[in-house]
Amino acid sequence: MSDTQATGFFTDTTVCIGCKACEVACKQWNQLPDDGFSFTGRSYDNTGALNSTTWRHVAFVERPVPLEGQITGFGDFSWLMMSDVCKHCVKAGCLEACPTGSIIRTEFDSVFVQPDICNGCGYCVAACPFGVIDRRADDGRAWKCTLCYDRQRADMIPACAQACPTESIVFGKLHDLKERAAQRVDELQAKGLTGAYLYGADATDQPGTQGLNAFFLLVDEPEVYNLPPEPVAPGNKVGASWRSLAGAMAGLVLVASASVMSSKVTR
Numbered sequence: 001m002s003d004t005q006a007t008g009f010f011t012d013t014t015v016c017i018g019c020k021a022c023e024v025a026c027k028q029w030n031q032l033p034d035d036g037f038s039f040t041g042r043s044y045d046n047t048g049a050l051n052s053t054t055w056r057h058v059a060f061v062e063r064p065v066p067l068e069g070q071i072t073g074f075g076d077f078s079w080l081m082m083s084d085v086c087k088h089c090v091k092a093g094c095l096e097a098c099p100t101g102s103i104i105r106t107e108f109d110s111v112f113v114q115p116d117i118c119n120g121c122g123y124c125v126a127a128c129p130f131g132v133i134d135r136r137a138d139d140g141r142a143w144k145c146t147l148c149y150d151r152q153r154a155d156m157i158p159a160c161a162q163a164c165p166t167e168s169i170v171f172g173k174l175h176d177l178k179e180r181a182a183q184r185v186d187e188l189q190a191k192g193l194t195g196a197y198l199y200g201a202d203a204t205d206q207p208g209t210q211g212l213n214a215f216f217l218l219v220d221e222p223e224v225y226n227l228p229p230e231p232v233a234p235g236n237k238v239g240a241s242w243r244s245l246a247g248a249m250a251g252l253v254l255v256a257s258a259s260v261m262s263s264k265v266t267r
Contacts, residue, residue, distance in 0.1 A: 010181050022169055026145075029151070045059055055085065061220075063220075086130075088109070089233065093127035098123060178215075195219045
């Protein structure tokens, strides 16, 4: 599907205020249970990570350095905040690994798990390079962000984007989002935030997933945000795996042949 038809998210982390309105809206609309309100000890992060009942997760990254190009008033300290979500990868490892056809690509180019078909095998969990998809403890089925498929079919925008007060989360056509994101990067760099860049917006930047339908504007290395620097769908490694196996088999044949020749010589 072309970018002019596909929809997705552009998340600008530089305007996220950590209000968690997206988390609340997601849980409310999708009728997801709470996560126990436990204290993680990681700044103001109470949900900890994406899982089967948390489809939006606001991360608070505390750094002992000021934000480049800005005076925060905190001295040698800054917060990086990011609302994380399923990336709806163009080349989705979870979809490729699903043996039942439970995971499909919708008419909006999002990746959707059909709960009535999922058998709880967990192959998708291992195949996701972002650690997004998860199984519920009660029935073992896999769950994750649907990109509010039901709302899109009703011509409504996803609940998280609707609730975001700063437009940190923007929903729309991918083509429009990428143009907006590129302009935002140029604007930030012109203001002195030279480290601003887009994560996952282009297939050339992330060939392992062919790009993300939910991409981000970051100002530090991906690992700082708990994102993989070079995510790869497992299907991309099949060829290398077969070549490695063929090499190993060839080595075993050579060893066996050498052993046979050696035994003949000793006789």
